[in-house]
Amino acid sequence: MTTSPFKTTAIVVAAVAMIAAAGCTRRTPPPTPVDPGTPSQPTTPTGPSVPTGPVDGAVIPGSVRDFTINVGDRVYFDFDSYSIRSDASRVLAAQAGWLSRYPQVQIRIEGNADERGTREYNLALGARRAEAVRSFLIANGIPASRIDTISYGKERPIAFGSNEQAWAQNRNAHTTITGGAPQ
Amino acid sequence: MRLTALIAPLCLALATLGAQPAMAQSGQPAGEDVVISEGVLRDLPIAIAPFQGPRGQEIAQVISANLERSGFFDPIDPAAFIQQNPGVDVEPQFAQWTQINAQTLLVGQVNVDGDGRLRVNFRLWDTVQQTQLLGFQFTSTPENWRRVAHKISDAVYQRLTGELGYFDTRIVFVAEDGRGPNRTTRLGVMDQDGFNPSYLPATDAIVMTPRFSSTHQRVTYMALGEDYTRIYLLDLETGRQESLGEFEGVVFAPRFSPDGRRIAFSLERGGNSDIYVMTLQGRQLTRLTSDPGIDTSPSFSPDGSRIVFNSDRGGRPRLYVMNADGSGQRPISSGSGNYHTPVWSPCGDMIAFTKQQGGRFHIGVMNASGGGERILSSSYYQEGPTWAPNGRYLMFFRGEAGESPHLWITDVTGRILRPAPYGGAASDPAWSPLLDPPAADFGGAVGASGGSCLAAGG
Numbered sequence: 001m002t003t004s005p006f007k008t009t010a011i012v013v014a015a016v017a018m019i020a021a022a023g024c025t026r027r028t029p030p031p032t033p034v035d036p037g038t039p040s041q042p043t044t045p046t047g048p049s050v051p052t053g054p055v056d057g058a059v060i061p062g063s064v065r066d067f068t069i070n071v072g073d074r075v076y077f078d079f080d081s082y083s084i085r086s087d088a089s090r091v092l093a094a095q096a097g098w099l100s101r102y103p104q105v106q107i108r109i110e111g112n113a114d115e116r117g118t119r120e121y122n123l124a125l126g127a128r129r130a131e132a133v134r135s136f137l138i139a140n141g142i143p144a145s146r147i148d149t150i151s152y153g154k155e156r157p158i159a160f161g162s163n164e165q166a167w168a169q170n171r172n173a174h175t176t177i178t179g180g181a182p183q
Numbered sequence: 184m185r186l187t188a189l190i191a192p193l194c195l196a197l198a199t200l201g202a203q204p205a206m207a208q209s210g211q212p213a214g215e216d217v218v219i220s221e222g223v224l225r226d227l228p229i230a231i232a233p234f235q236g237p238r239g240q241e242i243a244q245v246i247s248a249n250l251e252r253s254g255f256f257d258p259i260d261p262a263a264f265i266q267q268n269p270g271v272d273v274e275p276q277f278a279q280w281t282q283i284n285a286q287t288l289l290v291g292q293v294n295v296d297g298d299g300r301l302r303v304n305f306r307l308w309d310t311v312q313q314t315q316l317l318g319f320q321f322t323s324t325p326e327n328w329r330r331v332a333h334k335i336s337d338a339v340y341q342r343l344t345g346e347l348g349y350f351d352t353r354i355v356f357v358a359e360d361g362r363g364p365n366r367t368t369r370l371g372v373m374d375q376d377g378f379n380p381s382y383l384p385a386t387d388a389i390v391m392t393p394r395f396s397s398t399h400q401r402v403t404y405m406a407l408g409e410d411y412t413r414i415y416l417l418d419l420e421t422g423r424q425e426s427l428g429e430f431e432g433v434v435f436a437p438r439f440s441p442d443g444r445r446i447a448f449s450l451e452r453g454g455n456s457d458i459y460v461m462t463l464q465g466r467q468l469t470r471l472t473s474d475p476g477i478d479t480s481p482s483f484s485p486d487g488s489r490i491v492f493n494s495d496r497g498g499r500p501r502l503y504v505m506n507a508d509g510s511g512q513r514p515i516s517s518g519s520g521n522y523h524t525p526v527w528s529p530c531g532d533m534i535a536f537t538k539q540q541g542g543r544f545h546i547g548v549m550n551a552s553g554g555g556e557r558i559l560s561s562s563y564y565q566e567g568p569t570w571a572p573n574g575r576y577l578m579f580f581r582g583e584a585g586e587s588p589h590l591w592i593t594d595v596t597g598r599i600l601r602p603a604p605y606g607g608a609a610s611d612p613a614w615s616p617l618l619d620p621p622a623a624d625f626g627g628a629v630g631a632s633g634g635s636c637l638a639a640g641g
Binding site: 006082108115116117118119120121123124125127128130131132134135148149150151152153155156157158159160161162178 | 362363364366372381383389391392407410411412417419420422432433435436449451453454455456477479480493495500523524537539563564566567584585611
């Protein structure tokens with residue numbers, strides 16, 4: 001039988017009554033197992049036009065490595081901003097071109113923020129950044145149905161450190177390929 | 184009588200100790216005597232004699248540590264005591280206590296009943312007036328001896344400050360391991376003094392912003408997975424948890440309504456975060472804000488009629504208040520800097536917040552109507568204040584650059600600022616309500632039935 005780690009042991013401070021004794025008993029419901037919730041599974045790659053696996057470490061066109069190395073899977077933002085910078089728009093235009101060539105590929109855009117903000121506000125800020133990238137890609141011909149978005153707020157930084165260089169790296173939107181391409 | 188659940192208010196009768204033959208005192212508050220009032224900056228010297236009987240010394244130590252941490256009391260080192268082992272049923276040698284400047288004296292006795300339960304008698308004396316201020320008895324199963332100590336602490340605190348106590352409470356928080364890209368998180372629950380911590384197992388998800396329901400031993404929190412966000416409801420007694428639902432878009436910043444029947448939270452759609460409220464029964468979703476700015480961190484007023492929240496609709500993050508149906512939205516913060524994470528005091532009179540200004544983070548309070556801002560703590564990074572149920576203390580988390588955060592405590596005057604008694608790296612604390620209502624009228628400005636606050640209307 002599983003019990004809650006947070007369960008309070010049989011309780012308390014009942015009290016002897018010299019003035020008045022209130023009889024009052026509660027039953028604790030039987031403990032039940034914790035259900036931590038099952039995250040949904042990422043989309044499985046499907047479709048006949050999927051390029052097949054890497055050979056001898058070479059970068060296969062249409063693969064995740066091809067996208068990461070030759071296109072760029074991350075764009076960066078200014079502090080408390082979700083405007084697409086000019087350096088980011090070049091990367092995103094290349095992402096749109098690549099995604100047009102491989103129409104079976106599904107992506108998830110993950111918005112990130114640096115540590116200089118509260119957790120909740122930064123979740124909202126990361127969502128804005130993910131949406132800014134999504135809008136850019138849609139405007140460049142990628143169907144909305146191929147794009148998921150999420151915000152990681154400041155919870156999944158890529159760089160250690162409490163300095164401008166680390167903050168600049170952590171203010172980003174990352175495009176993850178979730179299906180339709182080999183590694 | 185055996186009480187097993189924390190869910191309902193403990194149906195608690197507690198005994199008033201009989202008066203000594205020579206002492207025609209009742210257990211009830213006496214009148215003008217030692218009462219701490221605000222503005223008195225000297226801590227009240229109190230002698231807490233080791234309780235006699237099993238666990239007696241430990242119970243006295245827990246009480247002493249609680250009262251010392253409150254910032255109102257200066258427990259006297261037992262090594263200075265002249266009268267040794269004062270009995271609970273004997274009038275103390277008052278002169279021997281006033282001689283060491285002990286204006287108040289707590290004595291106690293622990294007995295083990297035939298069924299193994301602890302019976303703890305205690306008396307609080309005013310050594311100057313030579314009167315009894317309190318005399319009560321608690322019984323409990325032996326493993327709950329710390330809770331007995333917390334309840335006695337609450338009785339003493341309330342009797343001498345006139346405010347509701349806050350020691351018989353728990354904290355839910357996020358235990359942190361590692362930093363930056365290597366950070367993992369677990370949900371933890373502990374007593375307010377850092378003892379009895381327990382944890383949910385870590386998962387792949389990052390857990391954030393747990394918050395207590397005010398009416399149940401129930402917690403809501405946010406989980407951030409690789410490809411999902413979810414708001415959970417966790418029952419601390421059974422360990423059972425359920426998701427609030429599946430939403431299109433990021434869900435975050437959950438907080439219960441005061442009646443525990445609804446949760447306000449942020450839901451993001453198309454990059455725009457707005458505040459919604461959902462009923463727990465029936466899962467009815469109502470949208471409260473529709474501004475294109477970020478709207479997040481909702482927190483209800485204690486009467487449930489209004490919500491304070493965080494919005495950048497005016498160009499930068501500020502605090503706003505609206506009616507609980509979303510009408511009447513207006514800003515309340517007026518200072519410069521960025522305001523975040525507003526939390527309404529359980530007394531209704533103040534709002535605690537996080538502020539970013541000058542490259543640092545600050546915890547502060549302001550009047551619920553805006554104005555009267557006071558900064559209580561500042562550091563490289565801190566956020567997430569949570570109120571003790573008496574509306575006097577705030578716990579939050581704080582860290583310096585490159586360090587993991589830790590839990591800290593301050594009070595609304597800023598007089599107290601110190602690490603909370605939990606040594607591990609931790610964040611996002613949330614203070615529970617009192618686990619039971621006060622067991623009796625311990626005197627002061629609040630009575631046994633007198634709400635969960637400082638003085639009425641205070």
